[in-house]
Amino acid sequence: MKPDLKNIIDNDLREQEMEQEFLQAISNDHKLALRETLMNIHNKEIKQTKQVSQIEFKEEEFLAAFKDEHKLALRETLMDVHTKGSQKKRLHIEVFTSRRVQAIAASIVVFLMVGTSFLFNINGTSTNAELFDQYYTTESSLLTVRSGNTADFSPLSEGMKYFEQQNYNKALNAFKLAPDNMVVKLYSGFSYMELQKYDEAVKEFTGIIEQNDNLFIDQAEWNLALCYLMTDKTDKAKNILTHITNSNTIFNIRAQQLLEDMGNN
Structure with missing residues (x-):
């Protein structure tokens, strides 16, 4: 059964809320650039006619794109999102579309490669x-x-x-x-x-x-x-x-x- 217009709008609004929560976990230096990237992706998806299927968001895979000092902040943000959703008794668990996850991860990888403050290995130090x-x-x-x-x-x-x-x-x-x-x-x-x-x-x-x-x-x-x-x-x-x-x-x-x-x- 195709979702009605209200459900589509609700889902889209919820995704925008999650994007806002996600942006709060990113350092201030990168908020503007990442926000523009997400908005471009969002606008392109609205123009497409076919519905993008949703998949369950696997937190551990997404966390692999971040360094240790950012994992905790992002984990807390995701837990807050989940808790708010539970309190409102929503029927659907918050998910990102696979394309949206990939786009966000790709944007972050770009920042990591141009010498930002995230540039150190998973333990926070480099090997000899x-x-x-x-x-x-x-x-x-x-x-x-x-x-x-x-x-x-x-x-x-x-x-x-x-x-x-x-x-x-x-x-x-x-x-x-x-x-x-x-x-x-x-x-x-x-x-x-x-x-x-x-x-x-x-x-x-x-x-x-x-x-x-x-x-x-x-x-x-x-x-x-x-x-x-x-x-x-x-x-x-x-x-x-x-x-x-x-x-x-x-x-x-x-x-x-x-x-x-x-x-x-």
């Missing part, structure tokens, strides 16, 4: 490997201009050529011919990181730091911290990052941000 991927960047060979040592120019030049070609094993073979050159040590460390040989990279960066009087200590400390992070030596990574934040280096701000992102890891 995820943080490493976020902060590590492959170096180019342009930094060779900072070297003041030209005695080992040939092995250095050859190694840099292979490094630029991303042939890190050959680069390391060339670098080994000039083991005392600080640039060679630095890019040997980078090469080992690209090959995911983090323990070997640690040796190179540590050698630079122990040398003390050279131009590459800042980079060595930063990348040493990343190596410790990737190998789950979290305390060592934090100690180095804390040292960097107390130093006047180009990695100062990045070290502070990484420490904040590490949280209680």
Whole structure:
């Protein structure tokens, strides 16, 4: 039996009430954009002639689109909606249409992907490997201009050529011919990181730091911290990052941000 006009209007009004309840669970920064999205969807559905069937709303599936700190607020909102409906003795349990659920979820996913406050994993923190991927960047060979040592120019030049070609094993073979050159040590460390040989990279960066009087200590400390992070030596990574934040280096701000992102890891 087709629903009469009154039931259709009642259902539509009830859905609008639920949308209003739902919007209250979203942070103020996103209310306007999400409201416009929902209204566009609502207007398109009114113009369509065929009736959209309703399905029972599964709360646990929808909650998967949100982070932990928003789950509680949304759950409370949904419970309030359900309670109000029960008090009014409505015959139908509030439901979203499948298309409406998908549209809302899609809108939220867009917000999550553009760097909003929801951008962290389900536990509120990222893993060490995820943080490493976020902060590590492959170096180019342009930094060779900072070297003041030209005695080992040939092995250095050859190694840099292979490094630029991303042939890190050959680069390391060339670098080994000039083991005392600080640039060679630095890019040997980078090469080992690209090959995911983090323990070997640690040796190179540590050698630079122990040398003390050279131009590459800042980079060595930063990348040493990343190596410790990737190998789950979290305390060592934090100690180095804390040292960097107390130093006047180009990695100062990045070290502070990484420490904040590490949280209680």
